[in-house]
Amino acid sequence: MRQIWIPKTGEPEVLEVREAPDPEPLPGEVRVRVHASGINFADILARMGLYPDAPPLPAVVGYEVAGVVDGMGDGVTGFSDGDRVLVFTRFGGYSDVVCAPAGFVVPIPDGLDFGGAASIPVNWLTAWLMLVRLGHVTAGEKVLVHACAGGVGTAAVQICRHFGAEVIGTASAGKHDRLREMGVAHCIDYRTQDFETEIKRLTDGRGVDIALDAVGGESFKKSYRSLASLGRLYVFGVSSFAPGTRRSMVAALTGMWKMPSFKPLQLMNRNKGVHGVNLGHLWDRGEELRSILVEMLSLFSDGTFEPVVDRSFGFDEAGAAHRYIQERKNFGKVLLHR
Numbered sequence: 001m002r003q004i005w006i007p008k009t010g011e012p013e014v015l016e017v018r019e020a021p022d023p024e025p026l027p028g029e030v031r032v033r034v035h036a037s038g039i040n041f042a043d044i045l046a047r048m049g050l051y052p053d054a055p056p057l058p059a060v061v062g063y064e065v066a067g068v069v070d071g072m073g074d075g076v077t078g079f080s081d082g083d084r085v086l087v088f089t090r091f092g093g094y095s096d097v098v099c100a101p102a103g104f105v106v107p108i109p110d111g112l113d114f115g116g117a118a119s120i121p122v123n124w125l126t127a128w129l130m131l132v133r134l135g136h137v138t139a140g141e142k143v144l145v146h147a148c149a150g151g152v153g154t155a156a157v158q159i160c161r162h163f164g165a166e167v168i169g170t171a172s173a174g175k176h177d178r179l180r181e182m183g184v185a186h187c188i189d190y191r192t193q194d195f196e197t198e199i200k201r202l203t204d205g206r207g208v209d210i211a212l213d214a215v216g217g218e219s220f221k222k223s224y225r226s227l228a229s230l231g232r233l234y235v236f237g238v239s240s241f242a243p244g245t246r247r248s249m250v251a252a253l254t255g256m257w258k259m260p261s262f263k264p265l266q267l268m269n270r271n272k273g274v275h276g277v278n279l280g281h282l283w284d285r286g287e288e289l290r291s292i293l294v295e296m297l298s299l300f301s302d303g304t305f306e307p308v309v310d311r312s313f314g315f316d317e318a319g320a321a322h323r324y325i326q327e328r329k330n331f332g333k334v335l336l337h338r
Helices: 041-047 114-118 121-134 151-163 173-182 195-202 218-225 249-258 264-270 283-301 315-326
Strands: 002-005 016-019 029-038 064-072 084-088 097-101 105-107 142-145 166-170 186-188 208-213 227-235 273-276 309-314 333-337
Touching (some): 002 315, 029 084, 029 121, 064 097, 064 114, 084 114, 084 283, 105 283, 114 309, 114 333, 121 151, 121 227, 121 283, 142 151, 151 173, 151 208, 166 195, 173 186, 186 195, 195 218, 208 218, 218 227, 309 315, 315 333
Parallel strands (some): 142 166, 142 208, 208 227
Antiparallel strands (some): 002 016, 029 064, 029 097
C-alpha cells in the first residue's frame, strides 16, 4: 500500500509517500481499498506540530476515507468484498488501504460517489453535532458561521437551510456570490470587515442565536459578544494559530493569550452558553455517531443535502493540497485520491 507520512514538522513539502505491506484485518475489522481520503485542518496542525492529539511523528494522519471492502477479520458480518463504504479512521486515513473496526464502516448509498462520501464524516458530523444534537437549531433563528466556505461551513449552511434558519457567514469576498447561491442570507468579508460590528448592524443590535467558531483566539470573544440572549457559541477549532504554512509559536501563543475565559456567573446572568466540540474525542460514542451519519446519508440520498467537493489531489500532491487549504483557496472539501 501507499501512505502519506509526516516525517517531521514543517511546511507542506515535508509530506512524503512511502510504500508498506498491506495490513491484515484483525478480528472485528474490515479492510478497505481507499479511493478518496478527506483532508481536515487537524491534519495540517499535526504537520505543523500544533495538534496535541496527533500521534508522535513520524506518523500517518487522516480521519475519513471512502472505498471498497477488500477483506474482513473474524467475527465481521454484514459486509461483502466489493461493497462501497465510508470509514472513520482514527489516524491512518492518508493510505490507500486501511483497516477499521466494523462499527466505523458505513455503506455508501447509491448516487453518492467516493469523493462525495469521503467529504462527509468529519465535517458533516461536526456541523450536525453543533447545530442539531446540541444546538437544536430551529426555523427563524440566526446562525453565524465562520469560514462559511470551508468543509464544516458548507455543511452548516445546508443544515441551517434544511431547518429554516438564517445564515450569516464570514468568508473572503471572492466566495460571497457562491455562498449566496447556497442560501447564505448575509456575507461578511473577514479581511475587510469587523464581523462583530456587522452582526450588530444586521440584527439591529440583537445578536445571533448560534455561532460556530473554529478560528480561535480573540474571535471566540467576539463571537460570544455577538450572541443574543439564549444564544449558543460552539467552538471547535483554532485555525488562527496557523496563519501561514510555517509554524509560528508567536501566533499560537498570541492566540492562546487572547482566548477568553468563560465564567459561570457571567453565563447565567447573560443567558448564554458556550460548548466545545471535538469529534476526535468521541470515538467511545461510535454507535451514536454511526446513527447520526446514517440519518444524514438518507438526506443525501433524497437530495436534501449535497456534498461540496472543491478539489481532489493525488497522493504525490499531498503537500500541494495542504498548501491549497492554508492559502484559503478552497470552497468546500479538499480530498486525496489514490
